[in-house]
Structure formats: structure tokens, C-alpha cells
Amino acid sequence: xxxxxxxxxxxxxxxxxxxxxxxxxxxxxxxxxxxxxxxxxxxxxxxxxxxxxxxxxxxxxxxxxxxxxxxxxxxxxxxxxxxxxxxxxxxxxxxxxxxxxxxxxxxxxxxx
Amino acid sequence: xxxxxxxxxxxxxxxxxxxxxxxxxxxxxxxxxxxxxxxxxxxxxxxxxxxxxxxxxxxxxxxxxxxxxxxxxxxxxxxxxxxxxxxxxxxxxxxxxxxxxxxxxxxxxxxx
Numbered sequence: 001x002x003x004x005x006x007x008x009x010x011x012x013x014x015x016x017x018x019x020x021x022x023x024x025x026x027x028x029x030x031x032x033x034x035x036x037x038x039x040x041x042x043x044x045x046x047x048x049x050x051x052x053x054x055x056x057x058x059x060x061x062x063x064x065x066x067x068x069x070x071x072x073x074x075x076x077x078x079x080x081x082x083x084x085x086x087x088x089x090x091x092x093x094x095x096x097x098x099x100x101x102x103x104x105x106x107x108x109x110x111x112x
Numbered sequence: 113x114x115x116x117x118x119x120x121x122x123x124x125x126x127x128x129x130x131x132x133x134x135x136x137x138x139x140x141x142x143x144x145x146x147x148x149x150x151x152x153x154x155x156x157x158x159x160x161x162x163x164x165x166x167x168x169x170x171x172x173x174x175x176x177x178x179x180x181x182x183x184x185x186x187x188x189x190x191x192x193x194x195x196x197x198x199x200x201x202x203x204x205x206x207x208x209x210x211x212x213x214x215x216x217x218x219x220x221x222x223x224x
Binding site for chain 1: 155207213
């Protein structure tokens with residue numbers, strides 16, 4: 001089975017940097033996704049890591065350490081529109097599936 | 113390109129009634145997923161289709177939930193009879209076989 005942990009809530013200031021952590025324990029692992037979900041909307045894809053290291057995409061970066069079962073999402077130059085839930089999801093391709101198991105999400109509030 | 117379409121967007125029913133949700137995936141996406149997202153939680157996979165075949169339905173409560181994808185394109189998810197704990201957002205997603213999943217806007221179900 002899969003067990004994914006991430007903080008429930010975080011608060012940060014506009015213009016600052018925030019790091020959202022995710023730890024996982026899984027029986028099968030083929031990569032880790034980060035999704036952003038604004039209230040009442042569908043999750044949208046942010047990043048994907050399958051190998052160890054840092055992936056940078058504009059203001060957002062994501063890091064993975066497979067040996068530690070750990071990932072983080074780094075958001076720079078925070079904007080008010082970044083207030084949303086950030087979902088960590090582990091992918092398992094066992095049995096021909098493309099199964100994503102999601103954490104409960106981290107609700108980020110960006111303040112002035 | 114057009115995204116994943118879902119209908120209805122909102123549905124309110126009484127317990128023990130039946131309800132059906134419809135999903136039209138992104139054109140060319142062979143894989144279709146139905147997720148249940150209870151308030152404050154991450155999405156939970158209910159069923160995954162590859163074309164019109166079921167890949168994973170291990171978390172689908174089969175005594176009351178059913179899903180089909182007859183022609184390998186559109187899909188319907190049905191609940192019969194509904195319980196109070198089925199109140200949630202039902203998200204449909206699609207992907208090329210093993211790539212990132214694109215989510216639809218969801219159907220918010222309230223069971224009273």
C-alpha cells in the first residue's frame with residue numbers, strides 16, 4: 001500500500017519562498033507528481049520527478065530523494081494567486097496501471 | 113485542445129436515490145480515471161480504464177458503484193443507492209497511457 005504525508009496547512013508572505021514537504025512509504029514507485037488545486041477547481045499538473053534531484057520550472061521547483069522517500073515543492077516569489085492546495089501524488093505502474101495515490105494536500109495561504 | 117468534460121457540475125440527491133455522472137476525456141487519451149475527493153482530502157482512485165477495459169477497480173465499492181466505458185471514449189459512473197458518505201467531488205481524468213493525468217472540473221455530489 002501507499003502512505004503519503006504532507007503538512008495540512010502553511011502560511012507565507014507575498015514575495016517570499018515556501019517549501020512544502022512530502023514523505024512517502026510505498027510498495028511500488030514510478031515517480032512523484034505535484035498538483036495545484038484551487039478551491040472548487042480540478043487539480044492541475046505542476047511537476048513530475050522520477051529520478052533523484054531538483055527539477056526547476058519557472059517559480060516552481062520540485063526535489064526528490066527516493067532513498068529517503070522524500071520530496072518537496074519550492075515556490076519562489078510568492079503571489080496571492082498561489083493560495084491553493086498542493087497535492088503530492090505517488091505513481092505506481094504495477095500491473096499495467098498508471099495509478100496515482102494522493103496525499104491529503106497542503107493548504108497554502110499567501111498573505112500580504 | 114479541449115479539456116476533460118464532465119456533467120453535471122452539481123447534483124443534490126436524497127440517500128437511497130440513484131445518480132449518474134458523465135465524462136468525456138481529451139481526444140486520443142486511451143486511459144480514463146474516476147476519482148472521489150472528499151472535502152479536505154486528496155483524490156482517491158475509484159476505477160481506471162484502458163480503452164474500454166478495466167485496469168484497476170480495487171477501490172470501487174462494487175455493491176453500489178458501477179462504471180462503464182463502452183466505446184473506449186466517454187464514461188459514466190453510477191451510484192445506486194447513494195449513502196450520505198458518498199457526498200464528495202467526483203473527478204474524471206484522462207491520460208495517454210503512462211503520462212500525466214489531466215483532470216476535469218468535477219461533479220460535486222451532495223447526498224441529504
